[in-house]
Amino acid sequence: MVQVQAQPDASRPIAPEKVREGIDLTVNGERFVHTGDPQMPLLWYLRDVLRLTGTKYGGELSGADLVLLDGKAVPAMGVPMARLAQRKVTTVEGLAGADGSLHPLQQAFIDEDAIGCGYCTPGWLIAALDLLNRKPRPSDDDIDQLPVLCRCGCHTRVRRAIRRVANGGQS
Numbered sequence: 001m002v003q004v005q006a007q008p009d010a011s012r013p014i015a016p017e018k019v020r021e022g023i024d025l026t027v028n029g030e031r032f033v034h035t036g037d038p039q040m041p042l043l044w045y046l047r048d049v050l051r052l053t054g055t056k057y058g059g060e061l062s063g064a065d066l067v068l069l070d071g072k073a074v075p076a077m078g079v080p081m082a083r084l085a086q087r088k089v090t091t092v093e094g095l096a097g098a099d100g101s102l103h104p105l106q107q108a109f110i111d112e113d114a115i116g117c118g119y120c121t122p123g124w125l126i127a128a129l130d131l132l133n134r135k136p137r138p139s140d141d142d143i144d145q146l147p148v149l150c151r152c153g154c155h156t157r158v159r160r161a162i163r164r165v166a167n168g169g170q171s
């Protein structure tokens with residue numbers, strides 16, 4: 001049987017293919033384009049779209065949803081996708097090295113037994129990283145003011161872990 005290919009209808013103008021618009025952002029070094037609701041909070045995008053579930057929902061002011069946005073710790077629940085064009089997001093999943101080696105803060109949290117149930121831990125790690133980037137030798141007061149709540153009462157051990165990193169690995 002001879003196949004007859006349909007010929008384009010020269011009388012109809014060819015519509016240019018529509019460029020799909022979206023919000024172009026980088027998460028943990030990878031580029032993504034969000035084409036959904038621009039009002040979606042970043043937290044839902046990370047957890048439900050990218051399946052990066054390290055960042056937690058903990059309610060307002062819990063700090064469990066902290067991520068680095070262009071290097072600064074912000075609550076992912078409070079940032080709509082519309083504000084993320086050309087921005088760089090780092091979540092707790094982005095802290096370890098490409099070879100899987102732990103970030104010094106992650107190691108210090110383990111060494112100082114600063115993890116209870118672990119729900120707040122991603123928030124602490126992001127908040128601590130932000131603090132150490134701004135102030136490599138933070139005071140106890142600086143650490144105590146980090147905007148993270150731990151219902152398991154790990155604050156003292158978290159402080160020790162952050163100080164361990166600030167002291168170059170010594171507790």
Ligand code: FES
Pocket residue numbers: 114115116117118119120121149150151152153154
């Ligand atoms: S370790 Fe459980 S809430 Fe902090």
